[in-house]
Amino acid sequence: MKRAFDVCMAALGLVITSPLLAVIAVLIKLDSSGPVIFRQIRVGQGFRPFAIQKFRTMVVNLPGASLPLTVGEDARITRVGRILRKFKLDELPQLVNVLIGDMSLVGPRPEVPRYVERLRSEFSETLVVRPGITDLASLRYIDEAALLAYSSSPEEEYLRKVLPEKLRLAKLYVRHMSFRLDVAIIIQTLLRIAKFPVVVFTLPELATAVASSANTPLWTTLSSFVSKWRKPIIVVVDVGLIILANYLAFFLRYDGSIPGRELVTFEQTVLGLVAIRGVAFALFGLNESLWRYTSLWDLQNILKGVLLSTVIFYGWVYWIIEVDSYPRSIFAIDAILLVGFLAGVRLSSRVFRDKAVFQKKRRVLVVGAGDSGERVVREMKTRSEFNCEPIGLIDDNIALLSQRIHGVRVLGTVADIPKLVEGLRPEVVVVASSNATPEFLRDLVIKLEPYEVSIKTLPTKGELLADQSTVSQMRNISVLDLLSRAPIDLDNEATRQMVRGKRVLITGAGGSIGSELARQISLFDPHMLLLYERHENSLYNIHKELDDRQLAFPIIPLLGDVTDTHRLCAVLEQYKPQILFHAAAHKHVPLVELNPLEAVKNNCLGTRVTAEAANLYGVEQFVHISTDKAVNPSSVMGATKRVAEFIIQDIARTSKTRFLLVRFGNVLGSSGSVVLRFQEQIRSGGPVTVTHPEIRRYFMLIPEAVQLVLQAATIGKQGHIYILDMGEQIKVLDIARSLIRLSGFVPGKDIPIRFVGLRPGEKLYEELVGEGELATSSRLDKILQIRATSSPDFATFKEKLVALESAIQRDEANLVIERLKEIVPTFRTCPSDKELPTLLTGMDPVMNPVMK
Numbered sequence: 001m002k003r004a005f006d007v008c009m010a011a012l013g014l015v016i017t018s019p020l021l022a023v024i025a026v027l028i029k030l031d032s033s034g035p036v037i038f039r040q041i042r043v044g045q046g047f048r049p050f051a052i053q054k055f056r057t058m059v060v061n062l063p064g065a066s067l068p069l070t071v072g073e074d075a076r077i078t079r080v081g082r083i084l085r086k087f088k089l090d091e092l093p094q095l096v097n098v099l100i101g102d103m104s105l106v107g108p109r110p111e112v113p114r115y116v117e118r119l120r121s122e123f124s125e126t127l128v129v130r131p132g133i134t135d136l137a138s139l140r141y142i143d144e145a146a147l148l149a150y151s152s153s154p155e156e157e158y159l160r161k162v163l164p165e166k167l168r169l170a171k172l173y174v175r176h177m178s179f180r181l182d183v184a185i186i187i188q189t190l191l192r193i194a195k196f197p198v199v200v201f202t203l204p205e206l207a208t209a210v211a212s213s214a215n216t217p218l219w220t221t222l223s224s225f226v227s228k229w230r231k232p233i234i235v236v237v238d239v240g241l242i243i244l245a246n247y248l249a250f251f252l253r254y255d256g257s258i259p260g261r262e263l264v265t266f267e268q269t270v271l272g273l274v275a276i277r278g279v280a281f282a283l284f285g286l287n288e289s290l291w292r293y294t295s296l297w298d299l300q301n302i303l304k305g306v307l308l309s310t311v312i313f314y315g316w317v318y319w320i321i322e323v324d325s326y327p328r329s330i331f332a333i334d335a336i337l338l339v340g341f342l343a344g345v346r347l348s349s350r351v352f353r354d355k356a357v358f359q360k361k362r363r364v365l366v367v368g369a370g371d372s373g374e375r376v377v378r379e380m381k382t383r384s385e386f387n388c389e390p391i392g393l394i395d396d397n398i399a400l401l402s403q404r405i406h407g408v409r410v411l412g413t414v415a416d417i418p419k420l421v422e423g424l425r426p427e428v429v430v431v432a433s434s435n436a437t438p439e440f441l442r443d444l445v446i447k448l449e450p451y452e453v454s455i456k457t458l459p460t461k462g463e464l465l466a467d468q469s470t471v472s473q474m475r476n477i478s479v480l481d482l483l484s485r486a487p488i489d490l491d492n493e494a495t496r497q498m499v500r501g502k503r504v505l506i507t508g509a510g511g512s513i514g515s516e517l518a519r520q521i522s523l524f525d526p527h528m529l530l531l532y533e534r535h536e537n538s539l540y541n542i543h544k545e546l547d548d549r550q551l552a553f554p555i556i557p558l559l560g561d562v563t564d565t566h567r568l569c570a571v572l573e574q575y576k577p578q579i580l581f582h583a584a585a586h587k588h589v590p591l592v593e594l595n596p597l598e599a600v601k602n603n604c605l606g607t608r609v610t611a612e613a614a615n616l617y618g619v620e621q622f623v624h625i626s627t628d629k630a631v632n633p634s635s636v637m638g639a640t641k642r643v644a645e646f647i648i649q650d651i652a653r654t655s656k657t658r659f660l661l662v663r664f665g666n667v668l669g670s671s672g673s674v675v676l677r678f679q680e681q682i683r684s685g686g687p688v689t690v691t692h693p694e695i696r697r698y699f700m701l702i703p704e705a706v707q708l709v710l711q712a713a714t715i716g717k718q719g720h721i722y723i724l725d726m727g728e729q730i731k732v733l734d735i736a737r738s739l740i741r742l743s744g745f746v747p748g749k750d751i752p753i754r755f756v757g758l759r760p761g762e763k764l765y766e767e768l769v770g771e772g773e774l775a776t777s778s779r780l781d782k783i784l785q786i787r788a789t790s791s792p793d794f795a796t797f798k799e800k801l802v803a804l805e806s807a808i809q810r811d812e813a814n815l816v817i818e819r820l821k822e823i824v825p826t827f828r829t830c831p832s833d834k835e836l837p838t839l840l841t842g843m844d845p846v847m848n849p850v851m852k
Contacts, residue, residue: 001181002179004103005182006098006104006105007099007454009098010095010096010099011099011659014095020092021092022056023091024080024089027080028055028056028078031078031080031081032060032078033060035056035057036055036056036651037054038055038056040052040054040112041113043116043123043131044102044110044127044131045129046127046128047124047127048262050097050103051102052103053093053096053547055084055089055092056078056082057080059076059078064689066452070145070365072738076442076780078114088189089473091133094133095133102130102131103131103132103133104130104131105182105186106129106131106132106133106134106173106185107129107131107135107168107173108126108129108132108135108137108140108166108173109131109132109134109170111638114598115163116666117157117850119163119167120161123167124199125174126171126173126174129177132523134185134189135169136173138189139188139189139192140165140167141194142160142189144162147162152224156653172812174778178587187232193831211339220362224539234287235278235287237345238277238281239274240339241341241342242273243270245334245338246334247266247270247603248337249330250262250330253330253333261777262325262327267370268321268323269313269317269321269323269326272316272317272704273309276305276316277309278307279311280309280312282305283305283513284302286298286302286305289850299343302339302342302343303345305333309760311707322789326544329404334685334777336623341564345820349706361388361389362387362389362427363389363391363425363427364380364388364389364390364391364426364429365390365391365394365420365421365429366390366392366430367417367424367429367431367432367433367444368393368431368432368433369394369397369403369405369410369435369637370395372432372458373395374406374678376390376432377393377404377405377406377408379404381407383735388428390408391408392408392411393409394412394414395410396414400577401413411424411689417447417448418447418448418450418451421448421451421453426453428453428454428455429453429455430443430456430457430458430474431456431458432458433457433458442734445477445737445738445742446734446737446738449747450749455477455741455742456474457475458473458475459473459475481694487601492524494715495710497714498524498579498713500519500525501526501527502526502578503526503527503579504526504529504578504580504581505531505571505575505577505578505580505581506518506530506531506581506583507533507580508520508532508562508582508583508585508784509532509538509539509542509583510531511538511584512707513583513585513706514542515541515545517706517709517710518531518703518705519584520706520710521581521701522549525552528555529546529553529555529556530558530571530575530576531543532560532568533558533560534559534563537556539557539559540557561606562609562610563601563605563606563609564607569613569616571615572616572617572619573617575620576617577619578619578621579619579621579622579623579713580610580623581623581625581709582610582611582622582625583625584606584610585625586599586603586604587627587637588637589629589635591638592593592635592637593635593637596813596816596817596820597634597808597813600640600804600820601638603637603641604643604647604801605805607644608647608801611624611659615655615656615657616648619657620657620658621657621660621713622645622648622658622659622660622662623660623662623712624645624659624660624661625661625662626644626662626721627664628664628665628698630642630644632826632828633824633826633827636674636817636820638827639827640820642800642823642824642826642827645661645721645796647801649661649792649794650794652691652718652719653827658718659715659719660712660716660717660719660720661720661721662712662722662723663722663723663786664698664708664723664724665698665699674697674732678736678739678740679739680745681751682739682740682751686750686752686753687751687753688736688753689754689755690732690753691757692757692758693733694731694764695728695731695758695834696729696731696764698729698730699730708722708783710781714784715779715801715830717785720785720786721785721786722778722784722785722786723769723775724784734843736753739752771826772788773788774788775787800823801823802806804816804820
């Protein structure tokens with residue numbers, strides 16, 4: 001089709017311009033001696049050389065004629081040549097090159113052999129098509145000679161900046177080439193030559209070049225004139241349309257032949273009609289609105305103005321000037337025509353303002369045909385800056401199937417998405433709902449795994465900005481959207497009352513939970529915030545972050561270990577904290593399995609030392625942060641955290657300090673988080689390692705976990721354990737696959753998933769309630785309280801704890817494990833699985849040869 005179009009248009013162009021070609025040939029001969037046509041060897045499709053033909057614009061045999069480039073006011077250019085170059089008329093003979101097959105109307109501009117050889121590999125990507133008379137680079141560098149004139153070394157400038165940019169645009173054309181794009185480039189080229197600032201296609205790479213043509217003196221003068229006299233121009237146009245509509249009404253009423261008597265009637269009444277309609281239009285502000293923003297409001301005013309003026313004109317004709325012969329049908333025909341004319345000229349300004357012959361748009365499939373879906377489709381259809389084309393809607397409401405919203409059809413239900421994506425090939429799938437459930441989003445991500453399509457969603461209702469476009473607020477689905485989480489309605493005032501004016505100490509303040517505790521507590525005006533941490537860098541980072549806020553209370557960084565009794569007691573004696581959050585712990589399951597002695601020291605001994613010190617120095621409230629891994633533990637980490645819970649509950653029995661405990665699940669974004677590990681593996685090209693296909697976990701965000709801690713602190717009772725109702729557990733495999741998909745890759749194809757087997761201490765499922773425990777509701781929604789079905793024997797527990805600490809002193813790891821099992825009878829170590837095969841597609845356990 002392209003070749004047929006080129007041949008037809010080139011032949012037609014030569015026929016139409018033949019008189020002009022003859023005149024140019026004569027002028028060239030009269031202006032200077034030499035041939036009319038200039039021929040130069042260029043490199044064409046497949047690196048085939050050919051002779052390009054142009055009108056000669058330079059003096060023959062002039063000194064310096066061999067210079068490679070023509071720049072600025074080059075003395076070699078003839079008088080006729082300057083005119084030809086200005087209007088690109090010297091390119092007309094290239095229509096002959098198009099006819100004989102050397103060139104196309106549109107295609108990458110052909111270069112001379114010496115430039116092609118320098119960048120042969122680059123040109124190999126563009127010379128797969130015929131070179132053209134015009135292309136994208138021709139639009140950007142339409143006055144290349146003037147541009148190069150400002151350089152001290154034009155050829156170096158050309159090779160270093162201009163030629164690489166031309167190649168980039170040529171590759172862009174090859175990538176997007178189509179018949180519509182060719183037509184758009186031809187029209188745009190003609191408009192650029194004529195200095196007329198109309199954009200007929202949009203490509204971001206040419207935004208600067210197209211916009212620059214709008215700054216021509218002619219257009220600036222015209223725009224200024226129209227802006228200054230806009231209202232009079234609108235009045236003149238409206239008067240013309242009023243007269244035209246009334247005349248056509250007579251013309252149509254009498255089948256195209258208006259009798260002489262009726263023509264006199266028209267002439268007798270038309271000026272009165274213009275006056276009446278003019279006043280009515282002024283009342284409704286029709287001569288004040290900006291046409292490019294014409295809306296339904298303007299159309300309503302047009303209808304009101306025409307209807308009111310027609311009624312008044314009817315009374316004026318029959319009751320004032322008493323023209324009884326005036327045909328009544330004229331009133332209706334005239335009104336209908338005038339409404340069409342007025343609306344048409346106004347809407348045309350809006351319709352064609354942003355329309356383009358060619359516009360590269362992203363094909364969008366919208367999931368959800370409700371109010372949000374309607375708004376998304378409407379904005380995509382009416383706002384060209386989004387470069388989006390809605391191609392269909394998806395909704396589970398069967399009654400909406402085959403219906404249209406703004407011309408876009410509801411194509412099917414959610415179950416039909418894979419089939420529709422396969423057939424329609426959208427580039428983006430938008431979930432047009434601000435309250436899509438995580439389960440729905442996870443299912444959608446899995447459905448779209450095999451396809452290279454971007455998945456976007458809308459912010460939640462609370463996050464949507466009312467004064468901004470819905471489409472502009474769309475964002476990529478993140479892994480956080482895929483988590484079933486129970487939101488906590490934090491009573492900020494209760495937390496403020498608890499914290500305000502108090503001295504607050506946080507152990508493990510440099511960790512993920514500790515640092516977030518510090519951030520949130522700093523919002524509630526404590527008297528002093530004490531950050532206790534043994535890792536220097538972590539402590540420095542959180543202290544610097546809070547110190548930069550220039551808060552009204554002191555923030556004290558304290559280096560120290562929770563197992564160091566003397567240091568901890570010295571801090572408590574000096575600063576006398578009233579609230580203590582104990583977040584210090586070893587929590588990495590595999591590392592703790594390899595280093596059980598250190599885990600017991602930090603998690604058990606450290607907790608005992610901290611709790612006893614808090615009791616001794618009169619801390620009012622002690623909040624201990626525990627984990628769901630303490631329930632029926634299968635790891636040393638979980639067992640040590642369960643022992644820590646016993647320690648807190650034992651001390652709470654006799655202490656005036658209010659002790660309470662909080663359990664929660666895996667914290668996303670914390671150091672060692674599985675999500676961070678997956679993201680690192682994806683960035684490095686995979687494989688992503690998952691321990692087991694069925695492993696599941698509860699997930700929380702760090703702010704949510706800290707909100708739970710603060711919430712529990714405001715309501716907690718002495719020695720009680722509190723947990724968050726976190727919904728369902730999520731497969732870690734689903735998180736891995738979703739992360740790969742949301743990173744723009746296909747799981748198993750671009751990024752393999754490798755099952756490495758359960759690590760020592762891991763179990764398939766986590767639990768929130770252990771043996772001998774019962775979860776009951778608390779006075780706060782989504783917060784559960786754990787009650788023991790029987791009272792622990794704390795006297796025996798103390799004896800076993802002493803034995804555990806003795807084993808630590810003797811550095812006997814095996815004995816430490818045995819002592820842990822004595823204290824926590826539900827502690828059962830889980831043997832690790834042998835390595836599982838790499839997942840390549842779906843859930844088929846096929847071994848990846850690369851991984852063997």
